[in-house]
Amino acid sequence: MNEEQMKKDLGGGAVFETGDPNTAFAQYFIGQSYLKMLTTEGVGIGNVTFEPGCRNNWHIHHKGGQILLCTGGRGYYQEWGKEPQELHAGDVVNIPPEVKHWHGAAKDSWFQHLAVEVPAEGGSNEWLEEVSDEEYNKLK
Incomplete structure (x- = not known):
């Protein structure tokens, strides 16, 4: 981990x-990510940190x-069939249930977000295919 670059x-x-x-x-990420669960009571909230180029x-x-x-850095969010959105500190992304998507860091920047799981009876996550290098490398 390059802490100096991360802090910048x-x-x-x-x-x-x-x-x-x-x-x-880790099996659902390309690159290195870090996780700190802030709470698991009521609503799960995790602090997810992505090294440059890392995405889920x-x-x-x-x-x-x-x-x-x-909360920091520069990253991306993309829904299936839509253009990617560039993300920065202060941005909020509301992801409805049943929407296929991915998120992660830009190639040249660390990225960090709080992931808030919206509680739902019988809720689950389905992990799918990787975001290809070809697809990812089209991002600026």
Whole structure:
């Protein structure tokens, strides 16, 4: 982990603790991510940190959705069939249930967001295919 570059990209440092390497979900990410669960009571909120170039696979939140609260760096969010959105600190992304999407860092910047899981009875996540290098490399 290049902490100096991370602090620069995240505006002086992480708002919340970066956490440990995200080994539990590593199979669903290209590149290195870090996870620090801030709470699991009531509403799960995790601080997810992406090294430059890191992104998660396409996935769907069934029944419940997800809210991303961007806290630092530069990243992207994309819904299936739509253009990618560039994300910066202060951006909020409301992801409805049943929407196929991915999110992650820009090639040249660390990125961090709080992932808020919208509670729903019987809610689950379905992890899908990787975001291809060809697709990802089209981003600026």
